[in-house]
Amino acid sequence: MTRIWTICRRELQATFGSVVAYILLAVFMLLSGYFFYSDLVFILLMASFTPVAGLWQWVFLDLRLVTLLIVPLVTMRLFAEEKKLGTIELLWTYPVRDIEIILGKFLAAVAFFLVMLLPNAILCALLFSYHPFDLGPLMSAYLGLILLGVSFIACGLFVSSTTENQVVSAMVTYGILVFFWFLTWNEEAANQAALRILLGLSLFDRFFNFTRGVIDIRDVVFFVLFISFFLFLTWQSLTARKWRGVP
Amino acid sequence: MIAVDGVSKSFGSFVAIEDLSFEVAAGEIVGLLGPNGAGKTTMMRILAGVFPPSRGTVHVAGYDVVKDPLRTRAAVGYFPERVSAYLDMTVSSYLRYVAKMKGFSGSAANSQAVSAMGACGIEAVANRIIGSLSKGFRQRVGIAQALTGEPSVLILDEPTSGLDPEQVADMRDLIRGLGEKRTVILSTHILPEVESTCDRVIILHRGRIVAVDTTGNLSRRIQRAGRIFVEIDAPVEDARQHLSQFAGVSSVESKPRSGDSAASFIVMTEQDRDVRAALASSIVQRGWGLVELRSVAFSLEEIFLTLTQDQEGS
Numbered sequence: 028m029t030r031i032w033t034i035c036r037r038e039l040q041a042t043f044g045s046v047v048a049y050i051l052l053a054v055f056m057l058l059s060g061y062f063f064y065s066d067l068v069f070i071l072l073m074a075s076f077t078p079v080a081g082l083w084q085w086v087f088l089d090l091r092l093v094t095l096l097i098v099p100l101v102t103m104r105l106f107a108e109e110k111k112l113g114t115i116e117l118l119w120t121y122p123v124r125d126i127e128i129i130l131g132k133f134l135a136a137v138a139f140f141l142v143m144l145l146p147n148a149i150l151c152a153l154l155f156s157y158h159p160f161d162l163g164p165l166m167s168a169y170l171g172l173i174l175l176g177v178s179f180i181a182c183g184l185f186v187s188s189t190t191e192n193q194v195v196s197a198m199v200t201y202g203i204l205v206f207f208w209f210l211t212w213n214e215e216a217a218n219q220a221a222l223r224i225l226l227g228l229s230l231f232d233r234f235f236n237f238t239r240g241v242i243d244i245r246d247v248v249f250f251v252l253f254i255s256f257f258l259f260l261t262w263q264s265l266t267a268r269k270w271r272g273v274p
Numbered sequence: 275m276i277a278v279d280g281v282s283k284s285f286g287s288f289v290a291i292e293d294l295s296f297e298v299a300a301g302e303i304v305g306l307l308g309p310n311g312a313g314k315t316t317m318m319r320i321l322a323g324v325f326p327p328s329r330g331t332v333h334v335a336g337y338d339v340v341k342d343p344l345r346t347r348a349a350v351g352y353f354p355e356r357v358s359a360y361l362d363m364t365v366s367s368y369l370r371y372v373a374k375m376k377g378f379s380g381s382a383a384n385s386q387a388v389s390a391m392g393a394c395g396i397e398a399v400a401n402r403i404i405g406s407l408s409k410g411f412r413q414r415v416g417i418a419q420a421l422t423g424e425p426s427v428l429i430l431d432e433p434t435s436g437l438d439p440e441q442v443a444d445m446r447d448l449i450r451g452l453g454e455k456r457t458v459i460l461s462t463h464i465l466p467e468v469e470s471t472c473d474r475v476i477i478l479h480r481g482r483i484v485a486v487d488t489t490g491n492l493s494r495r496i497q498r499a500g501r502i503f504v505e506i507d508a509p510v511e512d513a514r515q516h517l518s519q520f521a522g523v524s525s526v527e528s529k530p531r532s533g534d535s536a537a538s539f540i541v542m543t544e545q546d547r548d549v550r551a552a553l554a555s556s557i558v559q560r561g562w563g564l565v566e567l568r569s570v571a572f573s574l575e576e577i578f579l580t581l582t583q584d585q586e587g588s
């Protein structure tokens with residue numbers, strides 16, 4: 028257990044020790060701040076009587092895109108860098124379980140993601156102080172965004188464990204996530220039964236419910252399953268050394 | 275301390291090591307010797323717990339590497355062939371991290387890091403970023419990493435490769451020192467390294483054991499034919515004739531003269547015959563001056579060639 032924390036801390040130190048972390052934080056802050064502002068202005072122009080009701084839907088649908096853009100760049104180095112340096116082999120000689128290595132890195136990325144969301148939360152708090160509103164829908168949207176971001180992280184972590192090239196790691200993660208997004212784009216082509224399954228698998232359609240202030244337990248379960256599935260794949264990917272050897 | 279029994283490892287259909295069995299007693303320094311691709315790294319990775327064997331059992335410090343991987347790993351310090359460390363960390367923070375990974379916390383982790391640095395002579399670079407260190411120092415950081423946590427077994431995969439001659443000498447001294455209190459297995463494809471550092475040697479070739487013996491025994495065992503160096507104060511041709519007609523001698527080779535009048539020869543004798551005493555007295559009887567007569571051991575280089583050729587022949 029303490030080793031999860033040791034790995035997580037080293038990971039965070041490595042992340043914040045490089046300028047990449049600050050660039051990612053800055054880009055996320057600028058983009059999300061810009062969307063927050065423009066959506067606010069737009070809503071005020073369109074429907075000045077209830078400024079906040081529809082706002083979260085707009086803001087969080089935009090945040091979804093920024094998260095999609097940034098998270099693969101956060102997760103790309105997690106295992107790829109260790110494989111490139113060869114330090115992964117050393118980790119395997121310490122008295123630590125593979126699952127602890129995975130959770131340590133996973134938690135570090137989640138912590139970084141939460142830090143990334145902070146400036147945006149401050150904007151919401153500011154808005155609240157000028158113009159108090161119902162907090163329920165905002166909290167629901169935040170829960171959705173966090174579940175979505177953590178799902179991206181689990182996926183990125185897995186891809187990172189399959190390569191030692193960070194660029195490949197980020198690109199393949201984009202590929203997989205965009206696939207889960209586009210699943211429902213060709214609604215016309217698919218028949219009803221297939222569409223229902225595809226809709227069920229689409230991360231983004233499920234996220235949509237949260238932004239409307241609706242927390243459906245099935246959606247939460249789906250995200251948790253999605254995350255567990257990719258953590259399991261990561262574990263399998265590390266275990267593969269037992270028959271494939273160390274490259 | 276280490277017991278390897280019938281171990282094989284394959285990657286897909288490729289068999290990297292096959293049916294290895296050997297034991298290493300506590301406190302021994304054993305060399306794994308073999309050409310590229312012999313399977314040294316594969317064997318060491320199994321010992322260090324990186325992956326399990328495909329077949330056979332391995333016990334390290336009393337634990338089964340497959341059934342009890344975490345406890346085995348806690349007893350082993352590993353220095354990988356590919357020297358690696360987090361390049362963005364300082365030496366001391368890296369070693370503290372390693373100590374924590376090996377189960378030490380807080381001040382215990384700190385004192386582990388300090389004593390590992392002391393043992394490897396890298397206190398001076400404790401606060402340097404690892405990425406800025408020279409190859410020799412990085413190698414020492416790698417050894418310190420293995421030493422952290424005071425493991426009873428050290429597995430060192432080519433610890434001297436890529437170092438300059440002076441650093442190689444330092445590294446050998448370091449390893450000999452470490453071996454005083456620990457069991458050490460080191461791999462190399464340089465024979466003098468084994469001769470100068472190890473008590474015993476295990477020779478691997480194409481994934482199989484070709485020989486296991488003490489460094490000294492091995493050269494004696496291979497010495498099927500004896501080899502004697504003689505230096506005689508006599509006319510070269512007469513001396514050569516006398517030597518080659520002597521009972522038990524199979525061939526004589528004259529060495530170039532080194533200025534003085536004495537003639538020197540390398541005499542090969544037949545298997546298992548010690549002709550030294552008889553040869554010496556016969557030379558003296560002829561009234562020649564016997565300047566020097568000694569048996570010449572085969573170097574591991576020669577042994578190695580003989581052994582691997584035997585394997586290929588059979």
Ligand SMILES: Nc1ncnc2c1ncn2[C@@H]1O[C@H](COP(=O)(O)OP(=O)(O)OP(=O)(O)O)[C@@H](O)[C@H]1O
Binds near residue numbers: 290309313315463
């Ligand atoms: N992951 C792997 N997949 C397939 N083959 C492998 C793998 N790892 C090692 N091998 C093969 O197994 C054999 C033994 O490799 P190993 O690295 O153990 O040799 P070595 O004795 O350490 O050689 P060297 O002196 O070059 O370090 C080699 O032929 C190598 O190509």
Ligand SMILES: [Mg+2]
Binds near residue numbers: 316355
């Ligand atoms: Mg090797």
